[in-house]
Amino acid sequence: MSDAYDLVVIGTGPGGYVCAIKASQLGLKTAVVEKLPNHGGTCVNVGCIPSKALLHATEMFAEAGSSFADLGIEVGTPKVDLKKMLAHKTKTVEQNVKGLDFLFKKNKIDVFRGIGRLAGAGKVIVTADDGKEQTVAAKNVVIATGSDIAGIPGVEVAFDEKVIVSSTGALDLEKVPERLVVVGGGVIGLELGSVWSRLGAKVTVVEYLDSILGGMDGEISKQFQRLLARQGFEFKLGARVTNVAKTKKGAAVTFEPAKGGDAETIEADVVLVATGRKPYTEGLGLEEAGVELDDRGRIKTDGHLRTNVEGVYAIGDVIAGPMLAHKAEDEGVAVAEIIAGQAGHVNYDVIPSVVYTSPEVASVGKTEEELKKAGVEYRVGKFPFSANGRARSMLQTDGLVKILADKTTDRVLGVHIHGFGAGEMIHEAAVLMEFGGSAEDLARTCHAHPTMSEAVKEAALAAFFKPIHS
Ligand code: FAD
Numbered sequence: 001m002s003d004a005y006d007l008v009v010i011g012t013g014p015g016g017y018v019c020a021i022k023a024s025q026l027g028l029k030t031a032v033v034e035k036l037p038n039h040g041g042t043c044v045n046v047g048c049i050p051s052k053a054l055l056h057a058t059e060m061f062a063e064a065g066s067s068f069a070d071l072g073i074e075v076g077t078p079k080v081d082l083k084k085m086l087a088h089k090t091k092t093v094e095q096n097v098k099g100l101d102f103l104f105k106k107n108k109i110d111v112f113r114g115i116g117r118l119a120g121a122g123k124v125i126v127t128a129d130d131g132k133e134q135t136v137a138a139k140n141v142v143i144a145t146g147s148d149i150a151g152i153p154g155v156e157v158a159f160d161e162k163v164i165v166s167s168t169g170a171l172d173l174e175k176v177p178e179r180l181v182v183v184g185g186g187v188i189g190l191e192l193g194s195v196w197s198r199l200g201a202k203v204t205v206v207e208y209l210d211s212i213l214g215g216m217d218g219e220i221s222k223q224f225q226r227l228l229a230r231q232g233f234e235f236k237l238g239a240r241v242t243n244v245a246k247t248k249k250g251a252a253v254t255f256e257p258a259k260g261g262d263a264e265t266i267e268a269d270v271v272l273v274a275t276g277r278k279p280y281t282e283g284l285g286l287e288e289a290g291v292e293l294d295d296r297g298r299i300k301t302d303g304h305l306r307t308n309v310e311g312v313y314a315i316g317d318v319i320a321g322p323m324l325a326h327k328a329e330d331e332g333v334a335v336a337e338i339i340a341g342q343a344g345h346v347n348y349d350v351i352p353s354v355v356y357t358s359p360e361v362a363s364v365g366k367t368e369e370e371l372k373k374a375g376v377e378y379r380v381g382k383f384p385f386s387a388n389g390r391a392r393s394m395l396q397t398d399g400l401v402k403i404l405a406d407k408t409t410d411r412v413l414g415v416h417i418h419g420f421g422a423g424e425m426i427h428e429a430a431v432l433m434e435f436g437g438s439a440e441d442l443a444r445t446c447h448a449h450p451t452m453s454e455a456v457k458e459a460a461l462a463a464f465f466k467p468i469h470s
């Protein structure tokens, strides 16, 4: 058995690798355990990074085929070289993986390859691919094993990653399907649906709820759905999928109205099932170690990311909270600080979320529906990009900024942006909210002209008094 590490992190997704780097920076002797050949977890290998590479490439393709001509650029009809586009995605992933190998070396973090399992106080057993076991001694263990596709509860789905695919298969289709049916109108369905829609697939989204992106501000969600419909998406809302089956020609998806009624079946060349993800705890030996799970299979943690077992912590998708890479990263930093004796902390009220469609949807803080439910009195300030000069100059006038501020104190409680570059603009709202700022604070902050961000300032002006430009 090795000399005891101060910290062993199981899993090197964004939660685990960030935690290990931070711990090493704080002087802790640190090792990681990863079962896959590549570090980076879901996010780097089959999630955030490859999906954004394809979203960017296909957005450029769509632009070249539509708005270029309006800008006076003649390029003829753009053609897709799908192999090359997928190669761009693969190369982007490889660059990120290499970057992580470099960061582990730079920070003197030891890497153990294999499946990590808790084996009593202060011990992790690592089982390599060839079955050989190694025991690693650890004063502290952080579990960062992430999540896996959830499938459809109560429905057997035979994923072959060619015709019936999860998000992983949808990142690698060999040809553009004529008809793509997406089960689940959440983030994955709409992002990867956009990728293939832009390349020519007829996309139909079948969603259980009455709206897409459940949990998103209702007004933004409706507007977003209208824009996606304009891009060619078809929506079957309030529809529960009860069967996904392969056929001779492709696949068939059967759904029934969520509130009762006759079932309907639609044909597809490819079906993407994107109905959420579940925590991944397989092979960790949690039961033997006595680590408690909640009713949804997530590892239970307290406000300091501690499990019920002394010296064992958990972060990221495997615990409660939004399944987002930056949430996992922030927890990774916080838990490293806590183990090093510092005051690590994550502010769960200010975690931005971005949907990388065209245009993007970004939000931070409360939705209008949440404020109403909590009985909070609020004021709303809105500003459409159609009234923003920079947006007009870029032909990016779709969407709006919506700011929700406390009626009495003017403190900003939620910001929702639907528009080009929303995923970058949202961060000024996040910083403001982190410091407890008001709509007036935001409105009185000088914003460079002409920028899309001026729409954020105008929405803030609208929330506390009146906008200038609308
Ligand atoms: P993971 O990234 O899942 O990493 C867990 C790691 O643990 C893996 O490497 C796994 O191999 C390893 N592991 C598991 N068990 C063991 C074991 N017993 N021993 C050793 N190793 C083990 N989030 C965003 O914020 N932005 C996005 O744009 C975004 N896009 C996404 C797109 C897709 C298609 C998907 C599927 C997800 C996306 N996400 C996005 C979500 C994001 O990927 C996750 O929230 C994030 O990866 C969670 O990080 P994690 O470190 O908790 O776990």
Ligand code: NAD
Pocket (backbone or CB within 6 Å): 152, 153, 183, 184, 185, 186, 187, 188, 189, 191, 206, 207, 208, 209, 213, 214, 239, 240, 241, 242, 274, 275, 276, 277, 322, 323, 324, 353, 354, 355, 356
């Ligand atoms: P999701 O929870 O966002 O959406 C799943 C959708 O499937 C829900 O709207 C749900 O109502 C619907 N659904 C479930 N069962 C159904 C059924 N039988 N019939 C019809 N609809 C059904 O999950 P996802 O899109 O799979 O994404 C998983 C996770 O990955 C999310 O938590 C998300 O945070 C993360 N992610 C984030 C990003 C990003 O930040 N840009 C991108 C991709 C994924």
